[in-house]
Amino acid sequence: MTASPALLTDHYELTMLQAALRAGTAHRRSVFEVFARRLPPGRRYGVVAGTGRLLEAVARFRFGPDELAQLERAGIDRETRDWLADYRFSGDVWGYAEGECFFPGSPVLVVEAPFAEAVLLETLVLSVLNHDSAVASAASRMTCASSGRPCIEMGSRRTHEEAAVAAARAAYVVGFAATSNLEAGRRHGIPTTGTSAHAFTLLHDTEREAFAAQVAALGTGTTLLVDTYDTLRGVRTAVEVAGPGLGAVRLDSGDLAILAHEVRAELDRLGATGTRIVVTSDLDEYAIAALAAAPVDGYGVGTRLVTGSGAPTAGMVYKLVARATSDDPAAPLVPVAKRSAGKPSVGGRKHAARRYDAAGTAVAELVTPSAVAGDGVRDLLVPLVRGGEVLAREDLEAARAVHRRSLGELPREAKQLSEGDAALPTLSSPDQPLPEG
Amino acid sequence: MTASPALLTDHYELTMLQAALRAGTAHRRSVFEVFARRLPPGRRYGVVAGTGRLLEAVARFRFGPDELAQLERAGIDRETRDWLADYRFSGDVWGYAEGECFFPGSPVLVVEAPFAEAVLLETLVLSVLNHDSAVASAASRMTCASSGRPCIEMGSRRTHEEAAVAAARAAYVVGFAATSNLEAGRRHGIPTTGTSAHAFTLLHDTEREAFAAQVAALGTGTTLLVDTYDTLRGVRTAVEVAGPGLGAVRLDSGDLAILAHEVRAELDRLGATGTRIVVTSDLDEYAIAALAAAPVDGYGVGTRLVTGSGAPTAGMVYKLVARATSDDPAAPLVPVAKRSAGKPSVGGRKHAARRYDAAGTAVAELVTPSAVAGDGVRDLLVPLVRGGEVLAREDLEAARAVHRRSLGELPREAKQLSEGDAALPTLSSPDQPLPEG
Numbered sequence: 109m110t111a112s113p114a115l116l117t118d119h120y121e122l123t124m125l126q127a128a129l130r131a132g133t134a135h136r137r138s139v140f141e142v143f144a145r146r147l148p149p150g151r152r153y154g155v156v157a158g159t160g161r162l163l164e165a166v167a168r169f170r171f172g173p174d175e176l177a178q179l180e181r182a183g184i185d186r187e188t189r190d191w192l193a194d195y196r197f198s199g200d201v202w203g204y205a206e207g208e209c210f211f212p213g214s215p216v217l218v219v220e221a222p223f224a225e226a227v228l229l230e231t232l233v234l235s236v237l238n239h240d241s242a243v244a245s246a247a248s249r250m251t252c253a254s255s256g257r258p259c260i261e262m263g264s265r266r267t268h269e270e271a272a273v274a275a276a277r278a279a280y281v282v283g284f285a286a287t288s289n290l291e292a293g294r295r296h297g298i299p300t301t302g303t304s305a306h307a308f309t310l311l312h313d314t315e316r317e318a319f320a321a322q323v324a325a326l327g328t329g330t331t332l333l334v335d336t337y338d339t340l341r342g343v344r345t346a347v348e349v350a351g352p353g354l355g356a357v358r359l360d361s362g363d364l365a366i367l368a369h370e371v372r373a374e375l376d377r378l379g380a381t382g383t384r385i386v387v388t389s390d391l392d393e394y395a396i397a398a399l400a401a402a403p404v405d406g407y408g409v410g411t412r413l414v415t416g417s418g419a420p421t422a423g424m425v426y427k428l429v430a431r432a433t434s435d436d437p438a439a440p441l442v443p444v445a446k447r448s449a450g451k452p453s454v455g456g457r458k459h460a461a462r463r464y465d466a467a468g469t470a471v472a473e474l475v476t477p478s479a480v481a482g483d484g485v486r487d488l489l490v491p492l493v494r495g496g497e498v499l500a501r502e503d504l505e506a507a508r509a510v511h512r513r514s515l516g517e518l519p520r521e522a523k524q525l526s527e528g529d530a531a532l533p534t535l536s537s538p539d540q541p542l543p544e545g
Numbered sequence: 546m547t548a549s550p551a552l553l554t555d556h557y558e559l560t561m562l563q564a565a566l567r568a569g570t571a572h573r574r575s576v577f578e579v580f581a582r583r584l585p586p587g588r589r590y591g592v593v594a595g596t597g598r599l600l601e602a603v604a605r606f607r608f609g610p611d612e613l614a615q616l617e618r619a620g621i622d623r624e625t626r627d628w629l630a631d632y633r634f635s636g637d638v639w640g641y642a643e644g645e646c647f648f649p650g651s652p653v654l655v656v657e658a659p660f661a662e663a664v665l666l667e668t669l670v671l672s673v674l675n676h677d678s679a680v681a682s683a684a685s686r687m688t689c690a691s692s693g694r695p696c697i698e699m700g701s702r703r704t705h706e707e708a709a710v711a712a713a714r715a716a717y718v719v720g721f722a723a724t725s726n727l728e729a730g731r732r733h734g735i736p737t738t739g740t741s742a743h744a745f746t747l748l749h750d751t752e753r754e755a756f757a758a759q760v761a762a763l764g765t766g767t768t769l770l771v772d773t774y775d776t777l778r779g780v781r782t783a784v785e786v787a788g789p790g791l792g793a794v795r796l797d798s799g800d801l802a803i804l805a806h807e808v809r810a811e812l813d814r815l816g817a818t819g820t821r822i823v824v825t826s827d828l829d830e831y832a833i834a835a836l837a838a839a840p841v842d843g844y845g846v847g848t849r850l851v852t853g854s855g856a857p858t859a860g861m862v863y864k865l866v867a868r869a870t871s872d873d874p875a876a877p878l879v880p881v882a883k884r885s886a887g888k889p890s891v892g893g894r895k896h897a898a899r900r901y902d903a904a905g906t907a908v909a910e911l912v913t914p915s916a917v918a919g920d921g922v923r924d925l926l927v928p929l930v931r932g933g934e935v936l937a938r939e940d941l942e943a944a945r946a947v948h949r950r951s952l953g954e955l956p957r958e959a960k961q962l963s964e965g966d967a968a969l970p971t972l973s974s975p976d977q978p979l980p981e982g
Contacts, residue, residue: 115728116706118699120739122727123763127741131758133748140744165706178731185762223748230742234702235709262555265671266858268708269553269602272672290559291552294615302557304564305667307577307865310881311570311660321568325622326560337884361883411858420852421703428744444747446798447774 113165114175114195117231122179125224126188134224135435139457142203142217142233142426144210148245148419150527153518155248155511156216157278158240159206159492160502165232167498171195197225201493204460207244207281207511208488209518211473213534215458216241216424218489223431230426238422239271243278246393246417248515250409251283252523253397258285258406260301262388263414275414281507285406296504303358309336319349329355331386334371335362343371347378356384356405364389365402372403392417393525427453454536460488462517462532470517472542473534480538550602551612551632554668559616562661563625571661572872576894579640579654579670579863581647585682585856587964590955592685592948593653594715595677596643596929597939602669604935608632634662638930641897644681644718644948645925646955648910650971652895653678653861655926660868667863675859676708680715683830683854685952687846688720689960690834695722695843697738699825700851712851718944722843733941740795746773756786766792768823771808772799780808784815793821793842801826802839809840829854830962864890891973897925899954899969907954909979910971917975 128134147154171179171192179189199221210216217233219226251259261279264272276284276292286299293300304322312318319332328350334342334357346357357375359367364387375383384405392412399407412418427446432439443456459479463472464486474480479487492500515522522531533543565571584591608616608629616626636658647653654670656663688696698716701709713721713729723736730737741759749755756769765787771779771794783794794812796804801824812820824836825845833844849855864883869876880893896916900909901923911917916924929937952959959968970980 113706115731116701116709117727118701118725118739119727119730119737120725120741123739123759123767124741124745127745127759127762128748130762131749131754133758136748138744138748174731178727182727182730182737223744227744230744231702232706235704235706238703239705239708264553264555265668265863266675267672268676268705268711269550269669269672270707271676271705272553274705288555288557290554290556290615290619293556293619294552294611300556300619302555302560304557304561306883307660307664307667308561308564310865310883311565311573311575311868312568313870317568321570322560322564325564325567330560335883415857420857421848426702428747431748433750446743446747446772 112168112170112172112175113232114169114171115178116235117228119182121228121230122182122184122188124227126185128223129188129191132435135222137432137437137439137441138221138223138226138428139430139441140219140226140230140426141215141429141458142237142424143213143215144423145425146212146423147530148423151245151419152522152524152528152531153209153211153245154241154422155244155282156204156208156210156237156241157206157244157281158236158274159203160500160504160507161240161274161277162233162236163492163498163500164502165236166197166229166493169197169229169232191224195225195228196496197221197229197493198496199225199493200491200495202489203492204488205490205507205510207507207509207514209514211530211532211534213475214473215460215475215489218457234424234426238424240274240278241422241424242416242420243275243414244282245422246419247279247284247413248282248511249393249417249525250396250407250413253393253525254407255400257404260284260286260288260406260408261413262288262408263410264289266411267414272414277504279413280504282511283508296502298504303331304333306333306336309333315342316345316349319346323350328353331356331358333358333360335359339367340370340374343374344378347375347380347383352379352383354380354383356386358386358388360388364404365399368399368402368404397525429453429455430457461485462488464517468517469519470532473532474538475534476537549605549607549609549612550669551606551608552615553672554665556619558665558667559619559621559625561664563622565660566625566628569872572659574869574874574876574878575658575660575663575865576867576878577656577663577667577863578652578866578895579674579861580650580652581860582862583649583860584967585860588682588856589959589961589965589968590646590648591678591859592681592719593641593645593647593674593678594643594681594718595673595711596640597937597941597944598677598711598714599670599673600929600935600937601939602673603634603666603930606634606666606669628661632662632665633933634658634666634930635933636662636930637928637932639926640929641925642927642944642947644944644946644951646951648967648969648971650912651910652897652912652926655894671861671863675861677711677715678859678861679853679857680712680851681719682859683856684716684721684850685719685948686830686854686962687833687844687850690830690962691844692837694841697721697723697725697843697845698850699725699845700847701726703848704851709851714941716850717941719948720945733939735941740768741770743770743773746770752779753782753786756783760787765790768793768795770795770797772796776804777807777811780811781815784812784817784820789816789818789820791817791820793823795823795825795845797825801841802836805836805839805841834962866890866892867894898922899925901954905954906956907969910969911975912971912973913975
C-alpha cells in the first residue's frame with residue numbers, strides 16, 4: 109500500500125518532465141483537458157465519478173525519499189529528482205461535479221498549471237476517472253432499470269480488491285442503496301449489508317439448522333438464502349424457523365422471474381406477506397429490467413457492475429489543448445492539437461454548459477471556446493482546486509443529489525436500455541442548430 | 546490505503562462467522578476450493594496469477610482496533626469481534642503455482658481450516674485471483690501472438706490505480722518485458738520504461754525542438770514519438786536530430802501495418818537500420834498477430850490488457866466442498882455441494898494432476914477424488930501455507946519460468962487465437978477415456 113500515490117504514474121511522465129526541465133520548457137503554463145471521444149457502443153450518457161477520490165489523491169501527491177529512490181533506480185536524473193522533492197501542485201482544476209452526466213467531448217476535468225506540474229497528474233487522473241466513471245455509468249443504467257427498487261453492490265470478489273472499494277463508491281454515487289464491501293463502509297461511510305452464502309447452509313447438517321443458527325444470531329429480520337437444495341422447500345423451512353415476520357429470502361440461481369412468482373405465492377400462502385424477495389445471480393441492467401414485472405423487492409449486483417457491464421473503462425484521455433509560448437507566467441496561451449491521422453483532438457481551452465428547453469429538459473451539451481451564459485443554460489465546470497488548494501472535500505450525498513438532478517434533466521430516451529446515440533448532441537458553438545431528432 | 550486487508554471483505558463473511566460462532570459450528574474443519582466453472586468464450590486456457598500477492602495479504606490479514614470499530618458500526622456482535630481480535634489464519638493452503646495454466650474445474654487454490662478462519666478469506670482470495678488471473682490469461686495470448694517480440698504493459702490509465710500495479714505484475718508473470726507503471730517497479734521490481742507523449746511535442750514550438758529536447762535529456766537511444774503531425778516527416782526529423790543511432794520510433798495512430806513498412810523503409814533509407822519501431826494504439830492479441838508480418842520490433846499494450854481483452858474477471862468461485870461433522874478436529878470430513886438448479890458444484894476434496902503423452906505434451910487435467918501418481922503425470926497442487934505459516938514468498942522470475950514451462954507443454958492448438966474449446970479436457974477419473982479429438 110502506498111502512502112503517496114505519486115508512483116501510480118507512467119514512467120514517461122517523468123522522462124517528459126526531465127527533458128522539459130533541461131530544455132527550459134517545463135514551466136510553460138499549460139491547459140490539459142480530460143474527455144471521452146465517444147461513449148461505449150449504444151450508451152446514451154456517461155456519469156463522472158471518482159472526482160472526490162482524485163482530489164484526495166492529488167492532495168497527497170508527493171515525492172518522498174522512497175519515491176525518489178525508485179526514480180533514481182528508474183534512471184531519472186538528479187536535477188529532476190531535486191525538483192520533485194519540492195513538488196506541490198500549485199495550479200487550478202475545474203471539473204464536472206461528481207455524479208454529473210457527460211457526453212462525447214465533454215471536458216469533464218480541466219487542469220491549468222505549469223506543464224511540469226500538470227503532466228505528472230495525467231496517469232492518476234485517468235486511472236481514477238476512467239475506472240470510477242465506467243462503473244458509475246453502468247450502475248446508473250441499473251438503478252434506472254430497477255425503477256426504485258433498491259440495488260445492492262456485491263461485486264468485490266470479481267475485481268481487484270482496491271478497485272472493489274472504488275466500485276462500491278461509484279455505485280453509491282448513482283443511487284445504489286448499499287454495498288457488501290466493508291472497507292467501503294469504513295472509508296466512505298457507505299451502508300454495508302450481507303447475511304449468508306451457500307457455504308453457511310452446507311456447513312450445517314440440515315438447512316433447518318443453518319436457518320435456525322442465522323436467525324438466532326441475526327434476528328428474524330435477516331435474509332435467508334433459500335436455494336441451496338430445493339427452493340420452495342427452503343422457503344417453507346425459512347418461514348417455519350423465522351416465523352411470518354422473516355425479513356427476506358434471497359434467490360441466487362434458477363429462472364429468477366418464474367421463481368420469484370412461485371416464492372411470492374408460497375410466502376403469501378404461509379402468511380409471510382411482508383417478507384421481501386431479494387435476487388442475485390449475474391444480474392445486469394437488462395436482467396434487472398426483465399424482472400420489472402416479477403415480485404422482486406431488491407437486486408444484488410456483482411460481476412456486471414464492477415466490470416462496467418461490458419465497458420470496464422470510460423475511455424477518457426488527458427490532452428494538452430493549450431500552452432504558453434514561453435515560461436513567462438504572463439505569456440499568452442496558444443491552442444495545440446495532434447494533427448496526424450487518427451485520434452484527432454480539438455485544440456484550445458473549452459467551456460462547457462448544458463442548454464435546456466422551456467420545460468427544463470436538457471437539449472444540448474455546449475463545448476465552446478467562449479463561455480455561454482443566459483437563460484436556459486447551466487455552466488458545468490465547477491472549481492475544484494485553486495492555486496493548489498483543494499476546494500472540495502468528498503461528499504457522496506451531494507454527488508448522489510447531483511446525479512439525481514442531472515439524470516432527471518435528460519430527455520426521457522436517455523434512460524432507455526436499447527442501443528442508441530448519445531442523449532444530447534455536443535455542440536461546439538451556441539449558434540449551431542440542434543441535429544434533427 | 547489499508548494497512549490490514551481484513552476489511553476488503555464482504556459483509557456476509559462476518560455475519561456467517563457470527564452465526565456460526567453462536568451455533569457452535571464455526572470450528573468445523575472445512576475445505577474450500579477455488580475454481581472456474583468455465584473459461585471465457587473461445588479461450589483455450591487460463592493462467593493463475595496473483596498467488597504471491599494473495600499470500601502476502603493473508604499474512605497481513607488482521608483485525609485491529611480500527612477494523613473492529615468498523616465491524617461494530619456494521620452491527621457485528623461483541624463475541625464475534627472478540628474472536629476476531631485474535632484472528633490468525635492457522636490452516637493450510639495448496640494451490641497451482643503462480644504462472645501455471647488452468648482449465649475449467651481446476652482447483653487452483655484449496656484452503657483447509659476451521660470454517661471461521663477459511664470463510665473470512667473468501668472475498669480477498671477471489672478478488673486477487675479473479676483480477677490477476679484475468680489479466681494474465683489475456684496477456685499470455687498477447688505474448689504468444691507477439692512471437693518473441695517484446696511486449697510492454699502500459700494500461701495504467703485505463704484501470705483503477707491499484708489494479709494497474711497488479712495488472713503490470715500479472716503481465717510480467719506471462720512474459721511481458723516491462724511496464725510503464727512506476728509503482729510496479731518499486732513494489733515488484735518489474736522493469737519500467739517510457740519516453741514521451743504527444744503533449745511533449747505539442748509543448749514545444751516545433752517537433753524538431755521537442756525531439757532535440759528529448760535526445761538532449763535521454764540520449765540518442767531514446768524512443769521518439771513521430772506521429773504528432775506528419776509521420777514520415779517526423780521520422781526524417783527524428784533521424785536528423787538523433788542521427789542514425791536513434792534507438793526507436795513509436796507509432797501511436799493510423800494503419801500500423803502500412804505505416805510500419807513505410808517507416809521502416811524511410812529509416813533504412815536514412816541509414817537508421819538499427820532504429821527499432823515500437824507500436825501502440827489499442828492493441829490486443831488479434832492486432833498483435835495481424836502485425837506479425839510488419840517490421841515491428843515491440844508492442845505497447847494498454848486498455849485491452851488491463852481489461853482482460855473482453856474478459857475482465859476470471860470467473861473463479863470459492864466453494865465449500867467438504868466439512869467435518871463436528872468441531873472435533875478428528876471428526877471426519879463429509880463432501881458437500883449445492884444441489885438446486887443452476888451453478889452446480891461437485892462435492893468433496895479434489896486432487897489435481899496433469900497427464901502427458903510420451904512426447905511430453907499435456908493431454909488431460911485430472912481433477913480426482915484421490916491423488917494420481919505415476920509416470921506421465923505431474924501433481925499440480927503445491928503447498929503454499931502450512932499451519933498458518935506462508936511457505937512461499939513472491940518470486941516473479943520463478944512464476945515466469947512456471948508459465949513458460951506450462952505453456953510449452955500444452956498442445957499446439959492452445960496457442961491459437963481462434964475460438965475453440967479448452968486445450969485440455971478436465972477428467973474426474975484417471976480411467977476416464979480422453980474425448981475424441
